[in-house]
Amino acid sequence: MSSTVVDVTDSDFETQVVKAPGPVLAVFRAEWSGVCRALDPILAEVAQEYANRLTVARLDIDKSPQTPPKYNVTAIPTLYVFKNGKIVATRIGPSSKNDVVQLITPHL
Template sequence: MSGMVVELSDASFSEDVLQAQGPVLVCFRAEWSGVCRALDPVLVDVAKEFAGRLTAARLDIDRSPETPPKYDVTAIPTLHVFLKGEIVATRIGPASKGNVVELVKPYV
């Protein structure tokens, strides 16, 4: 899965994120949001840059509505960095690649 953005669901979240061995960047998003769609290439770039050290993933809040409320997601896009099942960093709203790298760098 390294170098790719992992598609998450309510069913896969626990295994793919909470039980992951390393840091996981999760983008909570919706397909109808232009801001979220604009973040997609940034996630791909970050996944490639940190391949083997970070898992980049995204969760569609409409297809998987159970997970976002558990992590206080009230706006999209919300980026959470999870480490050992805990949120260690958060950014809400639009983000450049530099913003995302700054968010994840302390954990890779």
């Protein structure tokens, strides 16, 4: 598990997120979105604070357009917690650090 946010793509999403050995916070985002960019420092903090218990991965929906429809992503940012290959928690839209921590904590 990484202490930094991992950028994933269509080609490695399955390996890095779905088949990951521990819980993964997967964030579907776009660089042009101010809300997504505002979330980036929060994701970096969470990745560092939960480094040994959680992987934080982000996918740019413009650079990797095949993966979002597979997971019914219709708005950004969409945050999914994956555990054992399944989505176990979801949050859509702007999020504070507290929101993110509340989302991931039950699955650590």
